[in-house]
Amino acid sequence: MRQLLVLGAGTAGTMVVNKLRRKLSRDEWRITVVDMSDRHFYQPGYLFLPFGAYEPEQVVRPAAPLIGPGVDVIRAEVDRVDAARNQVLLLDGRSLPYDDLVIATGVTPRPDQTPGMLDGGQWRKTIFDFYTYEGAAALAKALERFDAGRLVVHITDMPIKCPVAPLEFTFLADDHLRRLGRRDRVELVYATPLPGAFTKPIAAGRLGSMLDERKVTVEPDFLVERIDGTRLISYDEREIPFDLLVTVPLNMGADFVARSGLGDELNLVPVDRFTMLAKGYDNIFALGDANDIPTSKAGSVAHFAVDVLVDNFVAHAAGRPMTGRFDGHANCFVESGAGKALLIDFNYDTEPLPGRYPLPGAGPFRLLGESAVNHWGKLAFRWMYWHLLLPGRPIPLPAHMSMAGKHTPVPGK
Structure with missing residues (x-):
């Protein structure tokens, strides 16, 4: 056998x-x-x-x-x-x-790979992650107590699991603090090794403008070398002080x-x-x-x-050639706060574009556009995950990305 x-x-x-x-x-x-x-x-x-x-x-x-x-x-x-x-x-x-x-x-996540992250005495005190079950639960308690100061959301390096998740956390933190009446007492900073909010220009422009609208300070091209107490220090010796650090360690x-x-x-x-x-x-x-x-x-x-x-x-x-070719297809809901989300859909060769998904014109999901339907789609995915995805049951979404319903925006319009 x-x-x-x-x-x-x-x-x-x-x-x-x-x-x-x-x-x-x-x-x-x-x-x-x-x-x-x-x-x-x-x-x-x-x-x-x-x-x-x-x-x-x-x-x-x-x-x-x-x-x-x-x-x-x-x-x-x-x-x-x-x-x-x-x-x-x-x-x-x-x-x-x-x-x-x-x-x-x-x-x-490997916090041990960044000097001062795990061995500096601040882990789960002023430094938290949410990429683990234990980390997310501990961060919930820290956010309950945090009502003023500088909150820094930080990515150590790419690649990471779900690269939009740090952006989502930032948007949700902004919304969370506004609902609690604390936003005007908190400075939000987004520190990323990327040159902008995302890797692809159209999505980076859209997501970057959303950070600007929420008055989030972006620190691009920030490659952390070490953490010294409550300061992030990059290889080019830039420093970002924090009162609460939500980091994505090296994956x-x-x-x-x-x-x-x-x-x-x-x-x-x-x-x-x-x-x-x-x-x-x-x-x-x-x-x-x-x-x-x-x-x-x-x-x-x-x-x-x-x-x-x-x-x-x-x-x-069976000894036959493998003729199927995966095209790098990915789609991700991006929670943006206030009960809304975006959706991005892309592959190896095509960056995220605006439009409708999965049906051209009808959607129901908006690509690169905030909507309540997108938010409910993300929440509904949890049921699909347990009952359809893991058991390997058919899901009516094509494995390969389609350009149907997408369009390339015209600059200046």
Whole structure:
């Protein structure tokens, strides 16, 4: 019997095992997923925890019921992949052979990589993150107490999970402080390593103007070298003092990727961006945040990439060429406060453009435009995530980006 081994039971790992279990013969294929956690977290919900919009129990569920029947689950930590022998070694001493391997272990925040962030005595006192369950819950308590001073939202470096989330946090913090009557006593600063609010010019212009409208000071091209007490210090010696720092630490892939010799300097697995096949290997794939493809590390990317990979894998397993090509399709709701949100939709070659999605003219979602419908779409996605996306059920959205309904704005109009 052939062995498909999947490392990681997060968004990408859970989707791929549930979809492939329906596609691969149970007489020919054994599917096993390895993950050390018995809980599954809805990571987009972390954004809402600091503002009390979600309760903690709404973003976490037991992991076991989310994996469909016919998939073996091993609760363990990976030591390394021995690609030469087609086996994975676990920290408990076990070894797992495979015919094909999928790495879907994502990325995690690494505050230890920035001097003074974790070891300066301010972690979870004046320095917080919201990219972890524990961090978002701790930040909620800090925001309750914070009523005056300088609040700095900071990105250490790219790439990060959901690159619009720091912007969303800034917009929601502005709205939160206004509703509490504290906004005029708080200076909001957005410090980013990017030259502006976003990587693509049209979206960067729109999102940047929204920061301006909310009187948020933007510190662009800010590459932090260290944190000294309550000061961010960049490599070019600029300083940003803070009373409360909400930071996005460096995001890195799993350490076993480095130990296995499979990753780059951030422990991301280099892959063919169209097939997710690891470079230099014919039986190792890397999905979701764990790979180095040049698009957003977002749940939508995992969803669309899995849709392409599943059919490719079936062909690959049968000795046929993989003809499916993932185009880098990503779409992300961007919460903007006051019960509104934007939507962006883009891929490797096309930047976010204004228009309507998914139906031209009808929408119902606006691209690069704020609306209440977009906000409700983001909230509704939580139900879709648990009940459709993770189980691998069909969602009526094409894996490949379409230009239908989009238009390129004319400068000056």
